[in-house]
Amino acid sequence: MAPSETDRLYYTDCYLREFDARVVEVKAESRGFRVYLDRSAFYPESGGQPADTGTLDGLPVLEVADEGKAVAHVLAKKPENDPVKGKIDWARRFDHMQQHTGQHVLSSAFEKTGGYKTVSFHLGKESSTIDLNSDRIGSRQIEEAVDSANRILFENREVRIFFAPTDAASRMELRKPTSREGDVRLVEIDGFDLSACGGTHVSRTGAVGIITVRKSERIKGLARVEFVCGGRALGKARDDYRFLSGAALQLSTSLENVPSLIQKQSAELRNAQQAKEKLQERVAEYRALELLASATERKGRRIVRAIVSPCDLEDPKLLAHAVVRQGSATALIGLKGEPAGLIFAQSAGGPDDMNAVLRQTVAQVGGKGGGSRDFAQAGGLDNGNLDKALTIAASLLS
Ligand SMILES: [Zn+2]
Numbered sequence: 523m524a525p526s527e528t529d530r531l532y533y534t535d536c537y538l539r540e541f542d543a544r545v546v547e548v549k550a551e552s553r554g555f556r557v558y559l560d561r562s563a564f565y566p567e568s569g570g571q572p573a574d575t576g577t578l579d580g581l582p583v584l585e586v587a588d589e590g591k592a593v594a595h596v597l598a599k600k601p602e603n604d605p606v607k608g609k610i611d612w613a614r615r616f617d618h619m620q621q622h623t624g625q626h627v628l629s630s631a632f633e634k635t636g637g638y639k640t641v642s643f644h645l646g647k648e649s650s651t652i653d654l655n656s657d658r659i660g661s662r663q664i665e666e667a668v669d670s671a672n673r674i675l676f677e678n679r680e681v682r683i684f685f686a687p688t689d690a691a692s693r694m695e696l697r698k699p700t701s702r703e704g705d706v707r708l709v710e711i712d713g714f715d716l717s718a719c720g721g722t723h724v725s726r727t728g729a730v731g732i733i734t735v736r737k738s739e740r741i742k743g744l745a746r747v748e749f750v751c752g753g754r755a756l757g758k759a760r761d762d763y764r765f766l767s768g769a770a771l772q773l774s775t776s777l778e779n780v781p782s783l784i785q786k787q788s789a790e791l792r793n794a795q796q797a798k799e800k801l802q803e804r805v806a807e808y809r810a811l812e813l814l815a816s817a818t819e820r821k822g823r824r825i826v827r828a829i830v831s832p833c834d835l836e837d838p839k840l841l842a843h844a845v846v847r848q849g850s851a852t853a854l855i856g857l858k859g860e861p862a863g864l865i866f867a868q869s870a871g872g873p874d875d876m877n878a879v880l881r882q883t884v885a886q887v888g889g890k891g892g893g894s895r896d897f898a899q900a901g902g903l904d905n906g907n908l909d910k911a912l913t914i915a916a917s918l919l920s
Contacts, residue, residue: 527591529561533707534683536619536722538563539612545604553584554598562593563610570643571622571721576610579603615722617753621650623681623711623723624671624730624751628652630697630715631671632747636663640698641744649736651748659745664735671733678728679712691718731755802837803844809836810844814851822850823872825919827912829856842867842897854915856908863901864889864911870896879918887911 525547531538543559557578566588567573573586578601585596622645629640629652638654684707686694691706700706700718709719711727724730731752738747750758770777773784810826817824826845830838838857845853846869857863864883866876880891880898887907891900903911 525558525589525592525594526560528559528593530593531561531563532565532722533720535563536683537725539610539615541608542605543608545601545606548600551596553596555596555600556587556594557597557601557606558592558594559606559608562595563608564593564595565615565618565722566593569719569721570625571618571645574610574615574618576608578608579606616724618645619722619724620730620752621645621750621754622721623727624675624733624749625650625652626709626711626715626717626719626723627671627674627727627730628667628733628747628749630711631667631674632663633697634714635666635670638663638667638745649748649750649754651746653741654745654747657740657743657745659738659747661738664738664747668733668735674711674714675727675730675732678726679714681723681725681727682710682712683723684708684710734758798835802835802840805835806837806840806844809841810848813841813845813853814848817851820919821873823869824849824851825916826851826853826855827916828854829858829908829912831858838863838865839899846870846872846896852919854912856912858905858908860905861889861901862903862905862908863899864891864903864908864915865897865899866893866915867897872896873920874918879915882918883911883915886914 531541541561541563543561545557546560547558549556564576564583564586565571565574566586568588576583578595578597581597581599581601583595583597587594587596625643632638632640632654638656638659640652641655642653644651685705686708688703688706691700691708694716696716696718698717698719706718707720708716709723710716732755733749733751734755736748736750736758738745766777766780769780773780775783813826813828814824817826830836830841838855842853842855842865845851846867850869852868852872855865857865864880866880868874868876875895876898877893877895880893880900884891884900887903887910889900889903891898893899
């Protein structure tokens with residue numbers, strides 16, 4: 523048999539933090555017990571708003587579930603007393619009231635300023651989102667709606683909650699209609715919005731504080747707008763200030779100069795990187811000529827053997843390519859490092875298979891790698907084995 527209907531105290535008084543209630547029924551379940559009360563101020567998860575947390579007789583309430591007529595409180599232990607004392611985690615609840623009321627105001631503002639309808643609402647841990655029925659919403663449309671919404675907060679308008687029979691409610695102009703049977707709970711923001719809603723709200727718009735948008739994105743023909751209200755907006759503003767002043771300190775500039783200075787420095791960095799790449803090419807060419815001058819010769823080919831240390835201006839891959847570009851040559855290059863590596867290359871169409879030479883070499887000295895017929899590389903070697911590796915590789919050349 524279904525538990526009897528719970529009198530939802532938050533329906534008429536969203537500011538009720540503590541209450542006494544009789545225990546109507548207790549059912550065992552996997553996490554402990556589902557406790558049913560004759561009345562409760564606990565908000566169950568519903569309509570995009572998360573459930574309240576808090577305690578019943580000092581026992582933490584793990585979950586509050588909406589079972590239609592009844593509200594179930596999930597507890598790990600059975601309460602010993604009857605009646606029980608319920609306490610709502612007020613900081614969390616008030617935060618939800620700010621976000622949820624802010625959502626009504628913002629959704630109505632989007633509808634009034636641009637005709638955009640809210641198709642869904644999610645109240646998240648850090649921020650909330652509404653999905654609007656158009657993906658053609660730019661920053662200008664968002665600013666207009668946010669300005670309009672905040673004006674309604676500054677005017678500190680009354681937020682009224684009342685009930686109306688379904689047929690009467692269906693004749694009203696509701697921004698958000700309902701499919702609920704029986705009496706409909708209506709939330710009215712004086713002269714601005716009327717919606718059917720079972721959630722918890724502040725009593726005047728001023729208590730929402732401020733509404734700010736944090737992000738907007740297009741999702742399958744909709745616009746998802748992320749926003750924060752009240753205490754969350756204050757927290758985000760504080761975070762923003764901390765991040766921005768940290769960046770300003772790093773750049774030795776004022777807060778408002780941070781974006782332009784980052785842009786300028788990024789351009790400088792790109793130029794410096796391009797200049798460095800050109801220099802690396804030049805250095806590789808000079809170094810290749812130097813190594814070729816002292817290279818050994820075998821059957822008309824010059825064989826370069828070198829062990830190089832990692833260096834900003836010397837790139838071993840560029841060096842290998844520079845060597846094999848100079849006529850008929852083979853480059854056997856060991857790269858010092860943790861771990862060390864090998865690069866084997868030959869001029870295009872040379873007589874050996876660099877991939878095979880490399881694989882046979884690492885089979886004897888350790889490491890892992892591979893490549894093509896003219897270019898192969900390996901890593902994961904010990905520095906102490908580089909010289910031996912080059913000797914083995916040289917002996918494998920035809
Ligand atoms: Zn609501």
